Amino acid sequence: MGINILGMGNYVPEQTLVNDDFKKFVETNDEWIRTRTGIVERHMAGWEPVWYMGKKAAQAAIEKAGITPDQIGLIICTTVTSDFLTPSMASIIQDELGAENAAAFDLGAACTGFVYALDTAARFLATDDSMKYVLIVSSEAISRFCDFTDRQTCILFGDGAAAAVVERSDKLYSSVLGSDGSGAKALFARNLMPAPEVKQDVDFDDGFPEKPVRQLYQDGKAVYKFATQALPKSFELAASKIGVTKDDIDWFVPHQANVRIIETAAKKLGVPMEKFILTLDHFGNTSSASIPLALNEGIEKGLIKKGQTLALIGFGAGLTYGGIILEY
Ligand code: UT7
Secondary structure (H helix, E strand, O other), X not given: OEEEEXXXXXXXXXXXXXXXXXXXXXXXXXXXXXXXXXXXXEEOOOOOOHHHHHHHHHHHHHHHHOOOHHHXXXXXXXXXXXXXXXXXXXXXXXXXXXXXXXXXXXXXXXXXXXXXXXXXXXXXXXXXXXXXXXXXXXEEEHHHHOOOOOHHHHOOEOEXXXXXXEEEEOOOEEEEEEEOHHHHHHEEOOOOOOOHHHHOOHHHOOOOOOOOOOOOEEOHHHHHHHHHHHHHHHHHHHHHHOOOOHHHOOEEEEOOOOHHHHHHHHHHHOOOHHHEOOOHHHHOEOXXXXXXXXXXXXXXXXXXXXXXXXEEEEEEHHHEEEEEEEEO
């Protein structure tokens, strides 16, 4: 079971915020954000729909892949900031693209979404000969539900989208997906609030910290600790399945949350930072879009070349984690 990445596309909204812009909302400064996170600027969607950003990235990926939308058998979208509770973003993008022969669904694994979606695509392709191409679209506008009074969280996130068209192949492939739901309360945004009288009932009290509906809560330290373990663990679990070691990897493409998380993981793995694709400085943390944005940027810059071995590693709310090792 393997996949070939045929084509990818990135799309980011035009407007950007630099670190000092956050001084308008919270007590912060450029030096703190740069040294503690590695972030310099990030794109902001404003009211640009999330599906629209996803569609733009998808069109670029389809063009690169050299296929037509009607050849796509499945569209998997990942987002934690869908414009609609229902229908899925995948159904909207299907119609916008004219991908009339595709099944379509959204997949929820937060920042690990792209890794989960790629592995799901690989499994569909491996078990359905009639399916030739799967389109994965990761599009996020975390700015939509950031608490702009929480200085520890709002400075981290940016908006953007990336997409990939993949097909079946017998190239090197290994994956691991995981979740530790005991950490769910460390990173969440409520969608619907229980009625107050229901909240009184202990049987229904979920124990999550108080936070207004659709506002992001993050216990930064708890997630940081999880991330620095999940990153090397995901790689090692996926690598051990196929007898690959860190020395066989040309490029690590990790979720871009904080450069210090990546540095700590690099040290644990014994891998130089030069082997990691980094986009944090200009995109910030774009949740599930961050790995494909980084992957495609690495490809477009000519760093990642066909035949090279990549390790894509995600972690995020859930708390979820996952790693994929593949030949590009
Ligand atoms: O994709 C989802 C996954 N998310 C993540 O991976 C995020 C993981 N967590 C992190 O990246 C880090 O924990 C943060 C970047 C969120 C915070 O960094 P930290 O090094 O853990 O900072 P801290 O919470 O220990 O805060 C240190 C100090 C505090 O001040 P005192 O108490 O020492 O006086 C904070 O109040 O820095 C202060 N601080 C800030 N100062 C200026 C926190 N945020 C800011 C800020 N500007 N924006």
